[in-house]
Amino acid sequence: MPEAFDEMTLPDGSNRPGYAFLKRWIDNTSAESLAHRRLEAELLFRRIGITFAVYGQNEAEERIIPFDIIPRVMTRTEWERLSRGLEQRVRAINLFLADLYGSAEILRAGVVPEDLIYQNPNYRPEMVGLKLPHNVYVQIAGIDLVRTGEDDFYVLEDNARTPSGVSYMLENREVMMRMFPDLFAEHRIDPVETYPDELLATLISVAPTTHAEPTVALLTPGPFNSAYYEHSFLADKLGIELVEGRDLLVVDNIVVMRTTEGLKRVDVLYRRLDDEFLDPLTFRPDSILGVPGLMNAYQAGNITLANAVGTGVADDKAVYTYMPEIIRFYLGEEAILKNVPTWRCREKDACTYVLEHLEELVVKEVAGSGGYGMLIGPRSDRAAREEFAHRIKAHPENYIAQPTLALSTCPTFVEEGIAPRHVDLRPFVLTGADKIRIVPGGLTRVALKEGSLVVNSSQGGGTKDTWVLDA
Amino acid sequence: MLSRTADTLFWLGRYVERADNAARIIDAASRLATVPVPTAARSTEWDSALAAAGAYSAFAARHGEPTRDAAIDFLAFSPANPSSIRSCLETARNNARSVRTALTAEMWEAINGAWMELKRFDGAMMDRQTLNEFLSGVKEACLRFDGSAYRTMLRNDVYYFLRLGFYLERADNTARILDVKYNVLLPHESNVGGGLDYFHWASILRSVSALTAYRWVYHDSLKPWLIADLLILNEQLPRSISSCYGNLATYLDELSQAYGRQGPSQRTARSIRTRIQNTSISEIFQRRGLHEFLTEFIADNARLGEAIAEQYLA
């Protein structure tokens, strides 16, 4: 695997732009003091109450995701370029969805193969022909980015359904500001605390036009969902009701919530519940988390769901590979953010190449075909590769393959002191009727284990605050 | 406010109060169990304790005749008893968690702390020392929760629903404690002021922590009708039925002010309160009968609960 790009220190030992002060700060702070600071941060997290749910168990303690007190830094110039790329991408995703559920020009033009869409369970026929307010499908997107070099940013994954993690972005900043007020005073770091306001403005902007002062609510699957903390956190920050399916009713195609003052109309639902569970009368009949009749109210245009139903077809792993073409098709532009080069095994030449290079590649199964995980070539043994080769040959259309990327590293405070660790970034992109809003930064996830590329919190990942500043 | 949120708060109040009451009932019964009884008579303090906690038939169905250990285990720890202290605190803590942002940090810490503390105790074969420690822990936690609510909460509908739960539960508990012992409160001359009844009377007062209050109010030795007077009609005693209804009427009134609308719960609470205010202890004893009065009250109180549920919580 190639040498990873370090975001603080260049190979010649000099600091990258924006990192000079951080280097100084690290050099002037003893390990002891850092350890002390980390403890302090953990206490703050516990006090604020941010916890990673281990609900349902007889757990008295709720875990917190490890937090690294060394921030990740990005210059405003870097960010502006990223942010243009994000905006372009999300704009294309929305146009793509509107087209798929409308006249499907892109399929007719043969840019994206039809079966990839129509046989995808996340393509929802219930959405065909539906006119959404302002044609916005994905109000909230979380785009996972990785960096491999000075100018090399890749989109790893688009999350167009119910992306989570934004509460960590906000809490991380809150904790950092309490702990290091001086650094913030000296370096004019772009604030992220406007996110809840931006989100609320976005949600209000996409309300059905039938209502002058729209009521917004957040629909959660309930306290046993692993992201429940985030749901209640956001509802609180937005000043909106946190509702469960049983709090809502559909009366003559109008969605209402049961309150102590009677039934109250809801105009916009920021739903953190998957499509499948939204309405037992349309989707899974055994869902007790949803609202019977919700889809009828939606189809009647009486409520806005954010995100819309059926957006999952746009963040599918196989559809992802067509994003550069999708952007070109709708915007007539080249993608600013690169896709990770991908071999689609459905294409014969690509398949042959993949089978010959299994050792170097990451092979992933596309959504909707069972989810038997992935093969990380360089870390696999012969048996695993043979098994995958067998599967790929049987159903080539179910697989894609990508090169193993050397994710960039950032200085991180770990057991053995300060050491480089691999990171990714999830910025959140809000699309309203009026404009696209992106708060500068996002959630940086860091793989705390040495050499590990897995940043997921369930597998030893942590988070960092992300600072966008003038260099 | 969402009806579900209001419902959760209301029951949070009820369960905390119920846990507190159960602790006091166990406390009083343990104390009574130390009083010597004539060998022929079976001591009945655990039957009474179970009955006062509304758990008698559920207990009997599982365990038959109560023994000290079985009764304490059932009242304090049994997961099979939805009103055991453990069940109450567990439900209260779950409720608190699901409306966590509506509560203040102090309240959350009080209830979450109590719940974590609970894990240290195991019901089986608890000695008196540990039992006392456990019971005081529960009472303290409830006090802390209650006090935090009083000191830190905004006075809005969140607070009112919590309080309604508290007082409705408390009124019910006081009435049940009295009703279980109504027979020893009947004035039969021979026993007044002495014998075993004395300990029963003291035990009633102890169940509601009102032994000292009694002395302050009446400056008299324990007399059954005065005990009933204190627990039913004395507005100064925070656990009296009358005081509970004063509070229920007040908070329901606050709610109707906040929402600009009144309904069956306000009317029901006022009419029950008026009836209590317009009666006297002699009327209760001589004309109606204590047991009949209490039975009717318990039903009335349940009716108010239903009215609140229908008007706000459904």
Next chain:
Amino acid sequence: MRLRIQHETAYRYATPANRAIQILRLTPRGHQGQFVVNWRIDVDRDCRLQTTIDAFGNRVHSFTVDGRLEGLTIIAEGEVETQDMSGIVRDQVEIAPVGLFLRETPLTAPDEAIKAFADDVASEYGPNPLNLFHGLMLAIRERMRFDVRATDTGTSAAKAFAEGHGVCQDFAHVFIAAARHLGHPARYVGGYLFQPAIAQIQSQGDSSQAQIPAAAQDAGHAWAEAMVGGLGWVGFDPANGMSPTDAYVRVAIGLDYLGAAPVRGTRYGGGGEELSVRILVTETGRRR
């Protein structure tokens, strides 16, 4: 044939409910072999029937009722003029793209047994789709036994096939699962079937009365449609081993039963629900 249909769906609640919501796919639409003369839906409670067209072109009614509810009765009735088109469906409303009907659903996912079965049929009947579908229909009928007690509306094709019996819904699901496995778009159809033998018993009652006689059918009929190049959608009824004739009334289509279910609903509060369905299909406008 001119067919008169009365379809009653009645709920009874032992403990009254306080609210209910219902989604109905109970209204046939016209195509070349089917002309809807008249059709109406009645609910025995005050409510507002909202009507929409779903992604499959089905006409959907929805309504909510609130207040004390001891029961709820929905009646769909009307007359339909039909013509035998040998199962070919033309000039119907089509909204969903054909490619969609290749998608697996939980009710129609083929297991290894269905896949093997489908492959066998395919090798026996060759590539001509019309031959293939006829062969498939007959093979299913041979393989599976009709049994109204064996399955329910939630039974998957794989389960029904493994057990070897089911109702028309299960036969249709197996057909769909097999056809899609072989790469052919296929879909579920819910509707009515005129059965002269049953109708004769029924006509001994007085069908002019609002009451539906006791000898009525207690479920609608279901079959499948598959895409045949050049012909379009063609119906196949594996439960009866034939393509739909003028005895069939086509009401709703979907990827599987769930998408075409005549009634989907929920009640709030209450309990002890009992559901009874009675369907009467009679021939009218012809002298006996």
